Amino acid sequence: MLEEFVARSELTGLELWTPDRVRAAVPHVVQRRLVGALFSPHEMNLDAPAAIAGLTRWLARQPRANVLPGTPAVAVDGRTVLCADGSRHAAGHVVICSGDEFRLLFPAAFAASDLVRCRLQMMSLGPQPASFRLGPVLAAGLTLLHYHAFRDCPTLPALRARLERTHGPLIAQGIHVLVSQGDDGRLVVGDSHAYGQEFAPWSEPTVDALILGELLRVLDPPNREVERRWTGCYAMRRSGEPIFRAEPQPGVEIVTGVGGSGMTRSMAIGEATITRRLAGSS
Ligand SMILES: Cc1cc2nc3c(=O)[nH]c(=O)nc-3n(C[C@H](O)[C@H](O)[C@H](O)COP(=O)(O)OP(=O)(O)OC[C@H]3O[C@@H](n4cnc5c(N)ncnc54)[C@H](O)[C@@H]3O)c2cc1C
16 A cells, blocks of 8 residues: 555655665664555654744744734624633734634534544653664554545555454544654654544543554554653544635634644645735735
């Protein structure tokens, strides 16, 4: 299936790696049953909390931006946004990017949509020895079922049938295993996917155990101790469309539903949203 993907892809720089090449790049990869790997130079690994905080600081320094942290918008009256602290903000155009918060602003527009919340479980494994290097971000085989990029590969149905036999409990929890190494040496490991509108506040230990078990089938990290566990939610469309846009009233636009690749695509979505707006107003 990886060969099919490379043959069909328009991306440059993709490489099919032999087991020896994988071992050279990922010294702690589990070698048993290792057949090969696809290397993509296009993937990037960011520390999300640091990146989000950095972007907010950058935005706050821009002369025409007014960043109001901790200030929920509670209503939109025409093109004026009303905030919980009583402040009002008039705008030529209002863009609502409330993520998976569907209830506060324009709940009817959200109720009429095919948006759903997706909840993920993730974890980090404690500090690794200073000499440990993961190498590139690693994804195991279940990832091939998860991302739309692979959906046109002819072998996908056969692979899915096989993995449903061998990995049924993981697939039932929407698990595919990704692991990256942070600047502090820790390993960030994900993730499971559950779909709905409301979720229990706790994470499921059985789901974490499945993620960890699958990780250890492909990677042998020196420190296997789970240091942190967390959950997170994003909004996505049941149809699989990559974004949700709606105009509940003139001059007000909702942009959300970007799913599991929202961090990757956010800059382009922001640029496209503003460019469309400027083109429309010229
Ligand atoms: C655990 C996890 C791992 C992920 N990993 C990846 C990954 O590896 N790569 C990737 O590309 N994507 C990843 N994603 C997906 C990505 O995080 C989302 O697609 C993206 O954050 C969605 O961006 P957004 O701006 O639409 O919504 P959000 O990031 O949810 O931002 C919405 C913001 O609006 C605020 N808000 C809501 N309502 C109001 C209101 N009324 N007034 C004021 N503020 C309001 C919220 O507090 C929130 O800060 C991951 C998501 C999760 C949960």
